[in-house]
Amino acid sequence: MEPIQGDKLRGHLEMLILSTLEQGEAHGLEIVTRLEQRGCGLLKLKEGSLYPALYRLEAAGEVKAAWEEGDHGRRGARRRIYQLTSKGSRKLALGRGEWQTFVTTLSGILGAPA
Amino acid sequence: MNDFSYHRLESLVDLAVRPVWASPRCKRMMREELLAHLVAVHAEEFEKSGDEQAALEITLGRFGAADELGHELQVSLPVRKRGFHLFEKETLMSRWLWFVAVLAIFVGPGLVMPAIAHLNQAGTLPLLPLAIGILITLAGIGLAGYGLKQRFARIS
Numbered sequence: 001m002e003p004i005q006g007d008k009l010r011g012h013l014e015m016l017i018l019s020t021l022e023q024g025e026a027h028g029l030e031i032v033t034r035l036e037q038r039g040c041g042l043l044k045l046k047e048g049s050l051y052p053a054l055y056r057l058e059a060a061g062e063v064k065a066a067w068e069e070g071d072h073g074r075r076g077a078r079r080r081i082y083q084l085t086s087k088g089s090r091k092l093a094l095g096r097g098e099w100q101t102f103v104t105t106l107s108g109i110l111g112a113p114a
Numbered sequence: 115m116n117d118f119s120y121h122r123l124e125s126l127v128d129l130a131v132r133p134v135w136a137s138p139r140c141k142r143m144m145r146e147e148l149l150a151h152l153v154a155v156h157a158e159e160f161e162k163s164g165d166e167q168a169a170l171e172i173t174l175g176r177f178g179a180a181d182e183l184g185h186e187l188q189v190s191l192p193v194r195k196r197g198f199h200l201f202e203k204e205t206l207m208s209r210w211l212w213f214v215a216v217l218a219i220f221v222g223p224g225l226v227m228p229a230i231a232h233l234n235q236a237g238t239l240p241l242l243p244l245a246i247g248i249l250i251t252l253a254g255i256g257l258a259g260y261g262l263k264q265r266f267a268r269i270s
Contacts, residue, residue, distance in 0.1 A: 028151050029158075046178030047155065048130065051148060052190035059192045075120060077150035080143075 013045075013053045014062075015095040018088050021063060027079040028054065054082060062088035115156055119170045123152040129180035134188050144187060152177060211261050218254025222247050 020026065020034040031054075032047050057063040065080040084092075107113055127148045131141050155176055159169035177183075225247030233239045 028147070029154050046182075047151065047176050048148070048178040048183040049186055051144070051151075052183070052186035055144075055187070055190040059190075075115075075153065077146050077153055079150045079154070080147050 013049070014057055015092065015099070016043075017050070017053055017057060017082075018062065018084060018092040018095070021082060021084040021088070022092065025081050025083040027068065027081050029079075031082070057088065058082075060087075061085060062091050115153065115160070116166055119156060119166060120153070122170060123156065123173065124149060126174060126177065126180050127152065130183040130187065133184050134191070136188075136191055140191070211257055215254045215257035215261060218250050218257065220254075222249075222251025222254055226251065 016035055017031055020031050020038070023034065026034065028047070028050055032045060032050060035043055035045060054063065054065070058065055062085055063082045064085050065082050068079050068081050070078070127145050130148065131144045134141060134144070136144075152173055156169050156173040159172045160166060163169055163172075225243045227247075229240050229244035229247060
């Protein structure tokens, strides 16, 4: 199967991030790892593009972030730990509903069951 | 990680973050977080291959292009975070410079104007207050110019 990457992912990245944070708080790299694991290796994401999405979610109040304690040998560079907020949970629930409608509609048109 | 790899990762982050129109604090936060990510990815890749150079190449490839990321970072910032950095808190020294500059710009003309008024009324020009007034005004304008230059240098 072809990997899913670039523009195909772009519109859904924020929802995907929210869904990974539902498992618990995580830093950027951990989010990437979770996405890859749940995408069975088919999700190919340029890891840098995760951060603009995280900043958008943070600005919208859908996630909150806190600096981790210490740099853990990364020469002074600390990570930020992201956590889902209640607003983010509501958006995730709404997004799931919309996705379900989208998939049902398109699979009917394409004649390919979801 | 050796210094070469570290500096390479640092310059990638810098290329992405430098053009972003945001407050210095916001850019510092981005730099630190992105660098932490890259260093962690490099460590992960180095553990797999044991090859410093290969780990660096894979890390850069996984992260993506700096210019694209810079654009995405800019777009991700709300408008209020793009413009208001001009009014962000400065260092103590810089504040004092601004205070002196503004004071000089007000005090200088306070000496120049009466000197010119004296010229109109009495027909003589009091040179000493005029010269001091002009010097103080120019010093104030110079300091303000320096302050603005510092400010814009910090933003970029």
